[in-house]
Amino acid sequence: MSDKPVALVTGSGRGIGRAIAERLAADGFAVAVNAVTVDTANLDDGAFSVKTGIERAGGTAELFQADISEPARRRAMVDAVAERFGRIDLLVNNAGVGPAERKDLLEASxxxxxxxxxxxxxxxxxxxxxxxxxxxxxxxxxxVPQPRIAFISSISAYTSSPNRGDYCVSKAGLNMAGRLFADRLGEFGIPVITLCPGIIETRMTRGVKEKYDRLIADGLLVTRRWGRPEDVAGVVASFARGDLDYCTGETIEVGGGLGLRRL
Ligand SMILES: NC(=O)c1ccc[n+]([C@@H]2O[C@H](COP(=O)([O-])OP(=O)(O)OC[C@H]3O[C@@H](n4cnc5c(N)ncnc54)[C@H](O)[C@@H]3O)[C@@H](O)[C@H]2O)c1
Structure with a gap:
């Protein structure tokens, strides 16, 4: 069994999940790195490079290949993490996708x-x-002395984008999932929080970079820069330390002030 606390971070081969995995490893967690695909030949990018990077820095990481949308793969992954580490102290539900193609609400499939x-x-x-x-x-x-669960949702949970209604609806549902689990797990003292990142520079936003560059330059955000995966990872690290336990059931926007109503 792992002497260190263990964090399972879904979709942590790149982007926000990667930053979360690396930060938690630096903070003393053994990290279960989940990815849909693992390419052991790719040392620069992807889950394998996350694992080797963490190990090079003196940390502990293991790869768990699974598509979290498939029930059997999901179950097998949790069994494998339990088998390898004997515990999960922190679950970070990070994996997520945008629509393959942004389509208007009146056309989307x-x-x-x-x-x-x-x-x-x-x-x-x-x-x-x-x-x-x-x-x-x-x-x-x-x-596990103190289990914790985090959801990585999105400002899209409460911000209308009619060209990706499917994404907005999925994230709105995820915010309710965070509340439900916080409620149900309260009797066990298990805190659950939901993070709502704003506009974060990752592969997910690569296709709309110019649009957001322009909006940010025009003052869309209070903090006049793109969000970085590390901005989200920092909040997860605070939660992992126990600093946000009394915020259970809450959603925390990591949006550089995007949600601030301004005149
Ligand atoms: N980038 C942003 O601006 C932004 C804003 C708000 C919320 N988010 C959310 O943050 C999370 C991470 O996004 P990102 O920006 O790092 O995107 P990304 O595309 O760079 O990374 C997403 C990761 O999730 C993995 N993934 C996708 N489907 C999976 C599945 N079925 N099973 C397991 N893993 C799967 C991908 O392989 C990838 O590694 C997502 O939930 C996303 O919705 C991102």
């Missing part, structure tokens, strides 16, 4: 809607159910 609901909502919802059951047991057995 049902297939895209179903895909986003499965990956962005159903996957983390049932993964959390599964991990929470184990956390309750591990806690009762004295293996």
């Amino acid at each position: 049902e297939e895209s809607f179903e895909r986003l609901i499965r990956i962005n909502l159903q996957g983390p919802y049932f993964l959390t159910q599964q991990v929470a059951r184990r956390m309750i047991r591990w806690q009762a057995e004295g293996i």
Whole structure:
């Protein structure tokens, strides 16, 4: 069993998930790095490079390949993490996707809607159910002293973008999932928080970079720069330390002031 606390971070081969994995490893967590694909030949990018980078820095990381939208793969992943580390202290539901193509609300397809609901909502919802059951047991057995769960949602949970309604609806559902699990897990003292990143520079936003460059230059944000994956990772690190436990059930925007109503 791992002597260190263990964090399972979904979709941590790149982007925000990668920054979270690296930060948690630096802060003393053994990290279960989850990715849909693992390319061991790629030493510069992807889950394998996250694992090797963490190990080079003296930390502990293991790869767990799984598509979190597939129930059997999800179950197998949690079994494998339990087998390898014997505990999960922190679950970070980070994995998520945008629509393959942004399409107007009056045109967008049902297939895209179903895909986003499965990956962005159903996957983390049932993964959390599964991990929470184990956390309750591990806690009762004295293996995990303080379990915690975080959801990486989005400002899209409450910000209308009619050219990706499917994404907005999936993230709105995820915010409710955060509240529900906070409520249900309260009796076990398991804090649950939801982070809502704003405009973060990752591969997900690469296709709309020019648009957001312009909006940010024009003053869209109070903080006049793109968000960085590390901005999100810093909040997860505070939660992981226990600094935000009394915020259970809350959503925290990591948006550089995007949500501030201004005149
Ligand atoms: N970039 C932003 O501006 C932004 C803003 C708000 C919220 N978010 C959210 O942050 C999270 C991370 O996004 P990112 O910007 O780092 O994007 P990204 O595309 O760089 O990374 C997403 C990661 O999730 C993984 N993933 C996708 N589907 C998966 C699945 N079914 N199973 C397991 N892993 C899967 C991908 O392989 C990838 O590694 C997402 O949930 C996203 O919705 C991003």
